[in-house]
Amino acid sequence: MDLIEREIKKIEKAIDKIFHENINLDTIRKQLKLFNDGGKVPVLVRPCTISDGIIQINxxxxxxxxxxHSEAAEEGRLMKFVPASGAASRMFQKLLSVLSENDELDLIALKKLAEEDKNYKAAYDLLTNINQFAFYDDIKAVLKVNDSKLNEIISNQPFKVLKVLLFEHGLNYASKPKGAIKFHKYENENRTAFEEHIYESINYLLDNSKQIKIHFTISEEHQGLFTNIIDEFKKKLKKDLKLIHSHSFQKKSTDTVAxxxxxxxxxxxxxxxxMRPGGHGALIENLNDLNADIVIIKNIDNLSVEPLAEETVFYKKLLTGYLIQIQNQVFKYLRTLDNCNPETVDLEEIINFCKDKIFINTPAEFNSYSGSEKVNFLYKKLNRPIRVCGMVKNEGEPGGGPFWVKEDDGTLSLQIIEQAQINLNDEQQKKIFKGSTHFNPVDLVCGLRDYKGKNFNLHNFIDHQSGIITQKSKDGIQLKALELPGLWNGAMADWITVFIEVQISTFNPVKEINDLLRKQHQN
Incomplete structure (x- = not known):
């Protein structure tokens, strides 16, 4: 009996404990095989560059x-999908580290430590600029103080303010989801990330009925908090606008064994x-459940204040228009292929479109195919979900990038690849990865319906072998964990993919709390 079957026998008695989550033996068997064989390592051929995989729109x-874009928006074809289940704790790691090392310091001592330690510098910068944050009034309200009294507390007891910001007796920001953090300060209101996403969406989702459709993925524990924020937001929304909002949780059925x-x-x-959560790739399930037409995907922390969002809105519209343009042509060709005589149809125009516009190359043996084989090949390649992905010039920001990747059949495809996916011990692969000119800001517009108007089953287009194996620990136990193929990586590996260059001004992530002091987040 091999290792996998031995392990399956071992857990058969325990399996009923997780059956209710729709995890079955076959799922676990496949996961064990991935651990045994190792995840699929992509073969990078070259980075995508302008005119070689990345398009600059004229x-x-x-x-x-x-x-x-305007016509599709008016018809109500558009929806926004925002992955927002992550906790905000990573934003506050430096502050939490400072609090774990010291019971108390005054501001002068903190400043001295800040000159040599980045964690203390983060705490000092936040405290000395605290009136620039959208949660400033909330901190004063918890402490029941005015501006001058708060400044006095910051000078003598700065950690008291940090604790109010982070812990349960105060704002409890270290335990809240990122979407619930107040990001932006305005004259008459302060907006959470949830709220700012909705305001931004009004500019490119609004339909003829004055509706906007937006879907957030959240964690179950924060459902009440999310609902309260949305309910309060709806009271502020103009009366002629209607927010069609929905939310979902990452499914337990996507958890993976350790x-x-x-x-x-x-x-x-x-x-x-x-069992461990399967990572953001698990959200392909949530996307698949939407029954949506065109979906705009953007991360919860990538926002700017409204006066600076004009270029972001412009590129959302441009990417959507480009998707529709590609989609119209793809649908036209699919109808041709669906009704043609395989032996007499002229395929040259379709082949050139595939090569020049959606970066699909035919295999070396294509010319030896029969007419029916050529038609079947092209039909299969065109009848897939489509994604148009914004790509930003690489300026040292973290994140995956756009690459030409060699597939098993020898053809090349466009993929978004993370560093964790490649073999860094292979100097050539490492060099190709480092040579990327652009990175992925998670700025996607996705066409989820086929040429007959039916929704694709997105499960059919996942590269299930491209999960990532990582080293973790739980309760002092060292373990190997499996992350499912990333949402914009392996989970969309078999989609028609187009990369479009967008401006760096559209990418304004908040990874640390002090990122909110950047001009993109200040009014």
Whole structure:
């Protein structure tokens, strides 16, 4: 009996504990095989660059693309999808580290430590600029003080203010989701990330009925908090606007087993199988459930204040228009292929479109195919979900990038690849990865319906072998964990993919709390 079947036998008695989450033996068997074989390592051929995988839209096309966006928006075809289940704790790691090391310091002592330690500098910068944050009034309200009294507390007891910001007796920001953090300060209101996303969306989602549709993925524990924020927001919304909002949770059925170094399944102290969340790739399930037409995907922390969002809005419209332009042509060709005589149809125009516009190359043996084989090949390649992805010039920001990747059949495809996916011990692959000119800001517009108007089953277009194996620990136990293929990586590996250059001004992430002091987040 091989290792996998031995492990399956071991857990058969325990499987009923997770059956209710729709995790079955076959799912676990596949996960064990991935641990055993190792995840699929992509073969990078070269980075995508301008005119070689990345398109710079000609300004002459702007008007026609904006018109396509406008028509689709008015018809109610558009929805926004915002992954927002992550906790904000990472934003506050430096502050939490400072609090774990010291009981108390005054501001002068903190300033001295800040000159040598980045964690203390983060705390000092926040405290000395605290009136620039959208949560400034909330901190004063908890402490029941005015401006001058708060400044006095910051001078003598700065950690008291940090604790009010982070912990349960105060604002409890270290335990809240990022979407619930107040990001932006305005004259008459302060907006959370949830609220700012909705305000931004009004500019490119509004339909003829004055509706905007937006979907957030959130964690179950924060559902009440999310609902309260949205309910309060709706009271502020103009009366002629209607917010069609929905939310979902990452499904437990996408959890993955944990194993030890010998790829044996691990159990906790109570005898339960240790299961771990499958990562953001699990959200392909949520996307698949939407029954949506065109979906704009953007991360919860990528925002700017409203006066500076004009270029972001412009590129959202442009990317949407480009998707529709590609989609119209793809649908036209699919109808041709659906009704043609395979032996007499002229395929040259379709082949050139595939090569020049959506970066699909035919295999070396294509010319030896029969007419039916050529038609079937092209039909299969065109009848897939489409994604148009904004790409930003690389200026040292973290994140995956756009690459030409070699597939098993020898053809090349466009993929978004993270550093964690590649073999860094291979100097050539490492060099190609480092040579990327652009990075992925998570700025996607996705066409989820086929040429007959039916929604694709997105499960059919996942590269299930491209999960990432990582080293973790739980309750002092060292373990190997499996992340499912990333949402914009392996989970969309078999989509028609187009990369478009967008401006760096559209990318304004908040990874640390003091990022909110950047001009993009200040009014």
């Amino acid at each position: 300004p002459n096309e702007f008007d026609s693309l904006l018109k396509m 194993v030890n170094e010998d790829n044996e399944i691990l159990f906790d102290k109570t005898g339960n199988i240790i």
